[in-house]
Every structure is written in C-alpha cells, then in structure tokens.
Amino acid sequence: MHALPLAVMAFILYVAAATWQALTLTRRVSSRTGLVRSFGLLALMCQTPLAIGLLDQGASLLPGITTSAVLISGLAVLTLLVVSLFKPVLNVAVGLFPLTGIILLLAIGLPSPERHPGMTPGIALHALSSALAFSLLAIAAFQAILLGIQNQALRHHHIRGVVQSLPPLTSMERILFELIWAGMALLSLAIASGFVFLDDMFAQHLVHKTVLSLLAWLIFATLLVCHLWLGWRGMRAVSWTLVGYLVLLLAYFGSKFVLEVLLAQG
Structure with missing residues (x-):
C-alpha cells in the first residue's frame, strides 16, 4: 500500500479518536476509552509501515528529522496507549493524536537525510x-x-x-x-x-x-x-x-x- 493512503487513513483515525475524547471532556458524549484506544491503535498500525519505510531508506547512526518525527510521535502514541491502561491520561490524546497525524502528512514526500552508517x-x-x-x-x-x-x-x-x-x-x-x-x-x-x-x-x-x-x-x-x-x-x-x-x-x-x-x- 502506498504511503499517502496510509498516512491519510492514520490521520483520519487519529482525528476521530481525539475528537471523541474532546467531546468526552466537554461532556457532550459518554466516555468510550476502548473506542479511543482502538482508533489510536489502528492509526498506529497504519503509521508503522511508514516508519519502517523511512528507516529502510538507509541505515544511519541517528535518523534524520523526518524519520525521527515519525518514529518519536508513534512511540509517544504507543506509550500513551500503554500508560492509559494504568493511569487516567487518555485525555492527552486530544492534543497528541492530531499532532501525530499532521506529522505523518507532512512527512510524506519529504527527504530524510541519513548520515553515519552503522548502529552499535x-x-x-x-x-x-x-x-x-x-x-x-x-x-x-x-x-x-x-x-x-x-x-x-x-x-x-x-x-x-x-x-x-x-x-x-x-x-x-x-x-x-x-x-x-x-x-x-x-x-x-x-x-x-x-x-x-x-x-x-x-x-x-x-x-x-x-x-x-x-x-x-x-x-x-x-x-x-x-x-x-x-x-x-x-x-x-x-x-x-x-x-x-x-x-x-x-x-x-x-x-x-x-x-x-x-x-x-x-
């Protein structure tokens, strides 16, 4: 599957999850933590092939800015999903999820310079x-x-x-x-x-x-x-x-x- 459809799909899922959580915060809908986590996880699954593709552009000591942004935003989402199972932090998704989706859309087609091959x-x-x-x-x-x-x-x-x-x-x-x-x-x-x-x-x-x-x-x-x-x-x-x-x-x-x-x- 091409990168752009995956990025768009991930963006839509991230925004949908964040929107529901925002509506929950404003007490306009009932809390559905399972729904928010599921949408976030599905978006992360769409993001993962994009991150792997960026890494496959070339081995490096430290990833370029585009690769780093995609990897770290994905890791932040994963960390939030895991921590939210034990602590009431899912409201953070209101800001983190849309930001991650925007990073994905911006990353498509941008170069990710790779330097210093090899990672010990x-x-x-x-x-x-x-x-x-x-x-x-x-x-x-x-x-x-x-x-x-x-x-x-x-x-x-x-x-x-x-x-x-x-x-x-x-x-x-x-x-x-x-x-x-x-x-x-x-x-x-x-x-x-x-x-x-x-x-x-x-x-x-x-x-x-x-x-x-x-x-x-x-x-x-x-x-x-x-x-x-x-x-x-x-x-x-x-x-x-x-x-x-x-x-x-x-x-x-x-x-x-x-x-x-x-x-x-x-």
Missing part, C-alpha cells in the same frame, strides 16, 4: 532511551497543559465542562510528576549512554543537542527537587514542565533542523 548496541541504547524519554515527557507536557487549564478554571470558580471530566487536581498533579520522574530516569540514561558510546558528545554536529539536553535535564531536575523540598505545584509546575520540554524539543529537533535544512541549503 550502545548507540541503539542511547537512541532508544532518548526516544522513550522524549515520548514520556511529551505526554507530561500535554498533561501539564490540561493541569494548567484545570488550575485556571478552578481559580475562577468554573467547575463545569472540562473540569468536571478531568480527574481531581491532586491526581492530575501526581500523574504529572510520575511522568516526569519516569522521563527523567530515561533522559539521564540517554545522556549518560551518549557520553559513553558516542565518540564526542561535544563535537560540532552534537554540541547544540548536548548542551540543550543537559539544560532540559537541569530544568526538570530543579522542578522535581523543588517539588519535594519546597512543595512546588500548580501553575509553577506547569510552567517549568513546558519550558523544560520546549528546551528538549529544541535539543532534539532544533539541532537536526540546523544540520539538515539550514546547513544543507548553505
């Missing part, structure tokens, strides 16, 4: 832990957005609509910090394995990613320490989570954009 087990560990950390912290970022909406609504005594559909505020905060703790563990593994297995983490083509990844780690670490010792929560936790993830986003995709788009054009 150590580098594979670095790549996998990086992708998992990025995916978990993406879910944490969407969770933070929902928590921010909930906080603002409660501050203004708006207790109807979306707020009624979300878990209690304390549960939302607890889940947010659980996601950050898990993401931080994987991010620490990714950074440590990078220093061990990559030739030079501060080489010219990796220095931006390394510095920004360390900065993101420091932001999340500060948030966790201050949450434990100073009781940081609420909008402060939301702000630090979003800033930390933005820095991580720049670390992963900003460096790839500079290398593969700006420098390539230059």
Whole structure:
C-alpha cells in the first residue's frame, strides 16, 4: 500500500479518536476509552509501515528529522496507549493524536537525510532511551497543559465542562510528576549512554543537542527537587514542565533542523 493512503487513513483515525475524547471532556458524549484506544491503535498500525519505510531508506547512526518525527510521535502514541491502561491520561490524546497525524502528512514526500552508517548496541541504547524519554515527557507536557487549564478554571470558580471530566487536581498533579520522574530516569540514561558510546558528545554536529539536553535535564531536575523540598505545584509546575520540554524539543529537533535544512541549503 502506498504511503499517502496510509498516512491519510492514520490521520483520519487519529482525528476521530481525539475528537471523541474532546467531546468526552466537554461532556457532550459518554466516555468510550476502548473506542479511543482502538482508533489510536489502528492509526498506529497504519503509521508503522511508514516508519519502517523511512528507516529502510538507509541505515544511519541517528535518523534524520523526518524519520525521527515519525518514529518519536508513534512511540509517544504507543506509550500513551500503554500508560492509559494504568493511569487516567487518555485525555492527552486530544492534543497528541492530531499532532501525530499532521506529522505523518507532512512527512510524506519529504527527504530524510541519513548520515553515519552503522548502529552499535550502545548507540541503539542511547537512541532508544532518548526516544522513550522524549515520548514520556511529551505526554507530561500535554498533561501539564490540561493541569494548567484545570488550575485556571478552578481559580475562577468554573467547575463545569472540562473540569468536571478531568480527574481531581491532586491526581492530575501526581500523574504529572510520575511522568516526569519516569522521563527523567530515561533522559539521564540517554545522556549518560551518549557520553559513553558516542565518540564526542561535544563535537560540532552534537554540541547544540548536548548542551540543550543537559539544560532540559537541569530544568526538570530543579522542578522535581523543588517539588519535594519546597512543595512546588500548580501553575509553577506547569510552567517549568513546558519550558523544560520546549528546551528538549529544541535539543532534539532544533539541532537536526540546523544540520539538515539550514546547513544543507548553505
């Protein structure tokens, strides 16, 4: 099957699942978590051949920006579907699913430059832990957005609509910090394995990613320490989570954009 029909099918399924969950949040339809998960899983099954096809374009040390976006968005969806079996985080699908669908449509036909053939087990560990950390912290970022909406609504005594559909505020905060703790563990593994297995983490083509990844780690670490010792929560936790993830986003995709788009054009 050609890439475009698969991408369109995945996009439709992602949007359908996200729409139902959004309607659930606004209390316009009844909750159907099984339906949302099923549509998300079917969309992910459509996405998988596209990801494999991008990888088959050529072996590489680190995938190009197009391949990375498709792989990481798919991994984030898979992570969300699994975590939602144990934690009430499926509302994150309202933002994550459509974004993944858009990434798929944009990825069709775009080149994915491949560099540095060969991937050792150590580098594979670095790549996998990086992708998992990025995916978990993406879910944490969407969770933070929902928590921010909930906080603002409660501050203004708006207790109807979306707020009624979300878990209690304390549960939302607890889940947010659980996601950050898990993401931080994987991010620490990714950074440590990078220093061990990559030739030079501060080489010219990796220095931006390394510095920004360390900065993101420091932001999340500060948030966790201050949450434990100073009781940081609420909008402060939301702000630090979003800033930390933005820095991580720049670390992963900003460096790839500079290398593969700006420098390539230059």
